[in-house]
Amino acid sequence: MKSWFRNVTLATSTIARGMYVTLQYFVQSYRRKPFTQYFEYPEKPVPIRPRYRGFHRFDLTTCIGCDKCARACPVDCIYIDKEKATPPAKGFVVTGFKIDYTKCMFCALCVDPCPVDCIFMGSNFDLSTFGRDGCVVDYAKLPLEVASGQATLSPTANASRRG
Numbered sequence: 250m251k252s253w254f255r256n257v258t259l260a261t262s263t264i265a266r267g268m269y270v271t272l273q274y275f276v277q278s279y280r281r282k283p284f285t286q287y288f289e290y291p292e293k294p295v296p297i298r299p300r301y302r303g304f305h306r307f308d309l310t311t312c313i314g315c316d317k318c319a320r321a322c323p324v325d326c327i328y329i330d331k332e333k334a335t336p337p338a339k340g341f342v343v344t345g346f347k348i349d350y351t352k353c354m355f356c357a358l359c360v361d362p363c364p365v366d367c368i369f370m371g372s373n374f375d376l377s378t379f380g381r382d383g384c385v386v387d388y389a390k391l392p393l394e395v396a397s398g399q400a401t402l403s404p405t406a407n408a409s410r411r412g
């Protein structure tokens with residue numbers, strides 16, 4: 250009988266302590282401001298760390314179309330279109346440089362092999378889009394200041410590059 254009472258007391262106190270913790274968090278969640286009161290996308294974006302690895306930045310004017318970045322990519326999400334340059338020019342003219350961000354895992358393995366340093370990881374995370382097509386970014390079709398600068402890859406930019 251004694252052990253029965255001990256078990257009942259133990260069970261009751263354990264439940265009461267658990268409920269107290271739950272109640273504490275319940276009250277805290279009312280006191281805490283919601284995330285949207287601190288940040289309002291896109292006017293007040295979430296601040297990012299200095300070494301944040303975001304969408305790529307790419308300089309079409311220096312790319313030589315060597316394919317080294319595409320070969321280094323572990324998930325094959327870089328698609329390069331190129332044509333032979335008209336003689337007397339040598340090499341290739343890059344006509345398309347697409348990165349599929351539905352597959353990219355931001356590992357940056359494409360950056361190091363580039364012999365002319367024309368691709369690097371940027372600090373932008375803005376690629377809001379209404380469909381998956383918008384996640385395939387053709388950097389060769391973007392204005393240079395968007396493709397290689399820190400400007401947003403916003404839906405407006407998406408629309409202009411698809412058009």
Ligand code: SF4
Binds near residue numbers: 321323326352353357
């Ligand atoms: S960051 Fe990684 S996954 Fe993304 S394109 Fe570069 S190599 Fe491929």
Ligand code: SF4
Binds near residue numbers: 312314365368
């Ligand atoms: S490695 Fe550099 S130069 Fe070669 S295709 Fe990729 S971005 Fe262009």
